[in-house]
Amino acid sequence: MGIRLEGVVPAAILPLLLTMALFLGPLIQLAIDCPWSFIDTIKVWIGGGVSPPPADPSFWALCVSDMRWLRNQVVAPLTEELVFRASMLPMLVPCAGPNTAVLTCPLFFGVAHFHHVIEQLRFRQATVSAIFLSAVFQFSYTGVFGAYTAFIFIRTGHLVGPVLCHSFCNLMGFPALSTALEHPRRLTLLCCYLLGVLLFLLLLFPLTDPSYYSPPTPVCSLSTVPGSVCS
Secondary structure, three states, X not given: OOOOOOOHHHHHHHHHHHHHHHOHHHHHHHHHHOOOOHHHHHHHHHOOOOOOOOOOOOHHHHHHHOHHHHHHHHHHHHHHHXXXXXXXXXXXXXXXXXXXXXXXXHHHHHHHHHHHHHHHHXXXXXXXXXXXXXXXXXXXXXXXXXXXXXXXHHHXXXXXXXXXXXXXXXXXXXXXXXXXXXXXXXXXXHHHHHHHHHHHHHHOOOOOOHHXXXXXXXXXXXXXXXXXXXX
């Protein structure tokens, strides 16, 4: 299930750095738009956009006491990765192989987010067509994200990487590319967005090399014929 101490330090750091590289554009945009110091910026970022950042050290305790923050940054990443990666992938890999499992597991993960449709319909937050279009869009990007964390889980054999990446992506949200296009420094930001994608593609396999995480990875060892994801 990917819960082990051997190789846990690189498993916690390297996948998160890889994900942050992908979000280079949004991170630079946040740094440009934030007029505060670095520490205050981190407070705003972790606190979900609270501004201006309070000087009181109890600010950090406010995040922990906020149920929405706990749900998005702690409970959802931990429980969803535990179910859809740590529990589901070890069952799919022996039957379908690593490559097919990486593509199949996210379908269940995407469907599991359809409860948002019920919530939006109940509270009439938008028109029915808009809600279902939003659901299709959410299914698409949660499917892609699910494939990414499944890939990380199989390559590293650790649960901690997918959990931290999930929490980070929940914190950042979907990149606001339309905002970047209207930004006064849009050329700089667009270059950072492009550079982030290129860095992500270049580092995807090197930073998830199984040799960094005490090989062989447990999930890959379940497959009778290891696929390219394991190699």
